[in-house]
Amino acid sequence: MINSSAIDSPSFSRRQLLNFLTGTTIAVTASAGLYTVGKFLVPPAEKTGAGGGIIAKDVLGNAIPASQILAEAPGTRALVAGLAGDPTYLIVKEDGSIDSIGIVDVCTHLGCTFPWNGNDQEFQCPCHGSRYHPDGSVARGPAPLPLKIVQVAVVDDHILITPWTALDPRTGEKPWWV
Incomplete structure (x- = not known):
């Protein structure tokens, strides 16, 4: 076998x-x-400072130095990219400093962005006719709420924008966006 x-x-x-x-x-x-x-x-995460603050940027994403904004005439409203990229107006005060309150340029009616009208001294939304006072409170509807505000601070020629969490100085109440 x-x-x-x-x-x-x-x-x-x-x-x-x-x-x-x-x-x-x-x-x-x-x-x-x-x-x-x-x-x-x-989207990529932004580097944030204390309290979720970011540095103000231009439309291309480059940091805007405070000296560039302060070179403008008093009363000027400079538009920068703020929190979450939302357009935000920074105001040059009469004493030559930047106001500690920035106004977010997003209509509370339907989210449009709009320009500052220097002649009428108000924000005017072209979409549906909402108008806002210089401090962002509603002058005429259909917008139901005032514009969102943010805290602005200048640190070493950088403009730091942080969320507003305190009482709204225009209404004295808790902000609607918090």
């Missing part, structure tokens, strides 16, 4: 190996694509 030994079968069959390689290739490709889409959809 001939000695016959049992043939050991491999732990992976050819079909299992190809299925494994195909699944791994698809998983790696899908992960790379999802990572890229995720990086595109999630």
Whole structure:
């Protein structure tokens, strides 16, 4: 008789190996694509200071030095990118300093942005006709609420903008956005 030994079968069959390689290739490709889409959809985190403050920036994302704003005439309202990129007006006071209150340029009716009208001394929303006093309180609707305000501080020629959490100085009540 001939000695016959049992043939050991491999732990992976050819079909299992190809299925494994195909699944791994698809998983790696899908992960790379999802990572890229995720990086595109999630905005980068901003470096914030104490209390969630950020440095005021221009439309291109460059920090605006306080000396640039202070070079403007008293009474000027300079538009900068503030918290969450919202357009924010900074006011140059008569004494040549920047006011500690900034006004966020987003209409409380439907979220439009609008210019300061120096002739009428008010903010005028062109979308639906809302008008706001120089301090951001509602002069005429349909806007139901005053404009959001932020705290502004100058530190080493940087303009630091932080969320307003104290009582609203215009109404004496807790701010609606807190």
